[in-house]
Amino acid sequence: MVYLKTDEEVELLRKANLLVGRTLAELAKVIEPGVTTKQLDNIAESYIRDNGAIPTFKGFPNPYGSPFPASICTSVNHQVVHGIPNDTPLQEGDIVSIDCGTKLNGYCGDSCYTFAVGEISDDVKMLLQTTKESLYKGIEQAIVGHRLGDISYAIQSHCEAQGYGVVREFVGHGVGKDMHEDPQVPNYGKRGNGMLLKNGLCIAIEPMIAMGVKEIYMQEDRWGIITRDKKPAAHYEHSICVRKGKADILSSFEEIEKVLRDKSLL
Ligand code: MG
Ligand code: MG
Numbered sequence: 001m002v003y004l005k006t007d008e009e010v011e012l013l014r015k016a017n018l019l020v021g022r023t024l025a026e027l028a029k030v031i032e033p034g035v036t037t038k039q040l041d042n043i044a045e046s047y048i049r050d051n052g053a054i055p056t057f058k059g060f061p062n063p064y065g066s067p068f069p070a071s072i073c074t075s076v077n078h079q080v081v082h083g084i085p086n087d088t089p090l091q092e093g094d095i096v097s098i099d100c101g102t103k104l105n106g107y108c109g110d111s112c113y114t115f116a117v118g119e120i121s122d123d124v125k126m127l128l129q130t131t132k133e134s135l136y137k138g139i140e141q142a143i144v145g146h147r148l149g150d151i152s153y154a155i156q157s158h159c160e161a162q163g164y165g166v167v168r169e170f171v172g173h174g175v176g177k178d179m180h181e182d183p184q185v186p187n188y189g190k191r192g193n194g195m196l197l198k199n200g201l202c203i204a205i206e207p208m209i210a211m212g213v214k215e216i217y218m219q220e221d222r223w224g225i226i227t228r229d230k231k232p233a234a235h236y237e238h239s240i241c242v243r244k245g246k247a248d249i250l251s252s253f254e255e256i257e258k259v260l261r262d263k264s265l266l
Contacts, residue, residue, distance in 0.1 A: 002174060002182045004200030009107065010241050010250070013175065013202055016053065016109030017239045017251035020100045023047050024113050025255035027072075028263075031115050033092045037074035040098065041085035045071035048102050056101035056108055056179050065222030073099040073112075080208050080216055080225045080233040081170055092118035095128065097235040101179050108179045110204045111251035112237035116265060123211070124232055127164065131209040131234035134158040138187075138205045142240055142247035146197050152189030155207045159187075165214030167233070170225070172206045175239045197242050202250070206237030 005013065026047050027040050048055045048071060055071030062068065068084070075083035075097040076090070083097075090096060099112035114128050134155040141150040156166050172185030183195050187207045210216075212231035219226060227233050239250045260266035 003176055004198060005176060005202050010243065012105055012107040014250045016102050016104040016107045017111060019051055019053055019102045019104055020109040020111040021252035021255055023100050024098060025259050027098055028256050028259040031117060033118050034089045036087050036089050037085035038087050040074060041070045041072050044100060053102040053104040056103045062222060068223060077232050078227045078230045080167055080227060081235055082223045082225050084221055084223050090117045093120055095120060095124060095232055106177055108175055109251060110175055110179055110237065110239050112206060112235050113253060113256055114234040114236060127211045127232060128234050130159055130162050131207050132236045134207045135205060135236045135238060139238060139240055139247045139249065142197060142242055144197055144199055144242060144245045147192055147194045148183060148185060149189040149193030150191055151205060152186045153191045156188040159209045165210035165212055167208040167210060167214055167216060169216060170208055172204045175202050175204045199242055201242040204237055204239045206235065208235045209233060
């Protein structure tokens with residue numbers, strides 16, 4: 001069941017999503033070699049709660065195991081998504097995808113950004129750049145009259161042109177009072193296929209792209225997802241609304257990227 005949102009609901013979603021962007025910007029300030037993902041999780045949880053919201057990931061149920069124990073997912077290098085924060089210090093040359101969800105005044109924010117830790121290799125830089133570009137190419141297609149498959153195709157074709165693997169098992173989704181609503185938004189598909197896009201449709205678009213093969217494994221903790229060939233993967237996510245005919249991006253990378261520019265990392 002797809003719930004189209006009113007303008008009032010869209011503004012509530014925007015507030016929850018902007019809080020995610022500000023939370024990720026707080027983390028951007030401290031990401032460097034030596035910091036642990038558990039430290040990042042503590043900062044994120046405090047920041048989200050201090051701003052009157054709930055970290056939606058904490059306690060998120062898992063059909064295969066125990067609920068998610070943290071407030072953010074921190075997926076390092078060959079982890080694609082759902083990495084559990086731990087005490088291992090990040091190292092120079094790592095990448096870490098930080099996925100963050102908030103619930104504020106009953107509405108959900110959901111956004112993800114992949115960060116470089118110190119200096120990273122040129123081929124990993126290209127993976128990050130291409131994955132982020134594919135997110136915006138998908139968003140460009142989120143206009144009234146297009147179909148979900150147009151978004152999916154734009155992401156898939158952009159990433160596969162670089163020889164990257166497009167993960168199939170995890171997809172974008174509707175976003176609203178629940179973090180995961182209908183419809184599913186795959187990162188692969190055919191132009192002109194799938195649901196027709198209408199004003200009020202709010203979805204999270206989130207390419208999960210591997211430098212090598214698209215096949216994945218689930219880790220023993222029943223959360224972390226890794227690439228089968230152990231090559232790195234990137235993940236960027238925006239929550240958007242189809243509004244007045246076109247895509248209105250509800251989350252934001254602006255504050256994150258301001259921090260990265262200030263650190264001369266962008
Ligand atoms: Mg997310
Ligand atoms: Mg999501």
